[in-house]
Amino acid sequence: MTTPTESNWTIPLASLLGTGVFLGISTNLAKLAAGAGLNPLAFLAWSLVGSTAVLAGVGAARHRLPPLTARTTEYFVVSGLVSVAAPNLLLFAAVPRVGAGFVALAIAFPPLFTYLGALLLGMEEFQTRRAAGVAFSLGGAALLAALKLSEPDVDGFWVVATLSAPLILAVGNIYRTIRWPEGATPDELAPGMLAASGLMLLAVGALTGTLLRDVARFSLVVPTDNAAPVLLILAQMAAFSFQYLLFFVLQKHGGPVYLSLLGSVGAVVGVPIAVLLLGEAPPQGLAIGGILIALGVGLLTFGDPQAM
Template structure:
């Protein structure tokens, strides 16, 4: 005889992923407006992103030591091979965020992250991780329309940025979506969350800081303001700690939710980043931008829950 599942137990199963989604979204979504503040403090964008990745990795390392790690030990070669790919796909795109924010705004940059779920689904369908269907194809097409509205509205004003900066902004959700799929497909069997998250963020930090070092050596620094070391250090340390906590939740969500559910974090990221940009940084979002965001959210409901794999 089959055993019925009570509504309470069903709600309990959803409580962890939803809580993780909210916590990770807040910890990571705050990067967008803080990146703008870092630019105003004269901190080069890749140094900002690399610095918070390094601090976040140290937070994860400390959490791992205090908790005992958990999971099956992974050979260092396997862990670092995984991290060498996962790092650039998971966190390095925030270096592009920091580069583009002074030109397109934190609010628009955050809103574009709402494309990540649709792109994740498209990639999962393309590689056979999920079965294609008309409903999902329609939802993906609608999400694309929303992105076009956001981009078009940003170029409609007198302060429209050069196209290259919008192209950089649009590259970020594509890379993050690829990271969602890669981590789910290549996560080492039995590996603990903190064990894999730490080298992933360290790999991203090395890439970003090395990129900044190369720019400085060639005299191509992307800093946009007068450097204030005290403010810059405070922003990196504070955001790094917040990001570390966010990624503890993020990688746990990867395990319990899978790539499609995980991709919904981009909606929380977008809401947090846009909210701070508008309420605290005084940014203004055009009506077309908000309309595009609404269209993308509607596309989420059309795409719906994960299809059969």
């Protein structure tokens, strides 16, 4: 086994922590948006459009715009669907029903599915240390989620919908690694993926607004009776810009399994925010679950995080 060096783990670890922090913030912004009367589709779609403009503007200034070829177009569309549009719409819509804390916990589940997929596809060999890291991280998240599900008056449909998002995210983790366009850099891929996902959500809103005018949950309308909805979209736009730029750096340097741990980091950040700032009841077992998640991240970090 290769001796660990600073370059092996510092970039993946810094990217993991940074992406996880912005992910935890995004989850709680979704709850604030719901409280401000913002439809989940409108909040997500306009935030993605804004973050696309930010990253594309930075790329244009640096002459690093994403190349538009058949391969990159496929990559942007598929990764935009399974990595951003579908899972985020599910999670953002679930926040008002099950709480930001539970949604933050749900996004900690992809590591096991991603790890199993990577093993089945021969993307990495079985290693006891890495398997233990995934097991600890998933165990911590599972403990927190199980205790949440034991609470009375839980909305079963939205619990299932929330827990389906990690499966979609795991598919995205594997796909983006397998189909990474040759020679492409993270700052080229991020705006393309966000642009594709934003256009998908705008299309959903436009079509359902035409065909199903009475279905308010598909609305793209942003309330303008006060400044809160617009300010929340701007905040989410900034969070997405940093989150998805770091996301591709993490993908490149850490690989799909290590990247999948960002949900666990997001849970450790998002749950305390939901409790301390949004007034949600602290989940049972938070301390034990957080320790297990941190131990799992450590086992996958120290050494070669990618190990592929």
